[in-house]
Amino acid sequence: KQEVTQIPAALSVPEGENLVLNCSFTDSAIYNLQWFRQDPGKGLTSLLLIQSSQREQTSGRLNASLDKSSGRSTLYIAASQPGDSATYLCAVRPMNTGNQFYFGTGTSLTVIP
């Protein structure tokens, strides 16, 4: 079974700082990896989707990278803002259970003004 781990569980940074969130997975045979943002009391908002053939994806101040061979993905947030405060989740879709996504437990980010 695919295991997905996100470290750290919580992170607090001052506004303006660049930061990296980490996601690791045990089985490198995946179709894709998706990063989400979750705000309290709300659902998950998709941030970036990286297909297995891609190395990275960018959207605005966000950049996600994927290294399948090492079972790792990173989400880089540039020039953090208080509005970035949320929980960030990664999810992978393994090839051997292609219809399911497996989620990490998330990193809770607080950006201090």
Next chain:
Amino acid sequence: DADVTQTPRNRITKTGKRIMLECSQTKGHDRMYWYRQDPGLGLRLIYYSFDVKDINKGEISDGYSVSRQAQAKFSLSLESAIPNQTALYFCATSDPPGLAEYEQYFGPGTRLTVT
């Protein structure tokens, strides 16, 4: 209006009661999913459906049942609720494989408390 809606948003019920959570989507997607989220455990898949006639168990289906009434509607039932089913429940939809991206879209969640 939101693409994926869930009702109710919050529900408190007692042990042994039957509960139905409803999900509707306007994205036109064939695939729909039910997840539960527990602190420290992340999201886990309960059931998923590829179309009205295709329903599949996920990782943690025991104690739950589902109904796909139409392409746009997917309901989750707890036949006899128990306290360890207290959790945040999410409905999600996705495009089928073969399109450019296989991305999931989530509803706002239903917070269920079983006392």
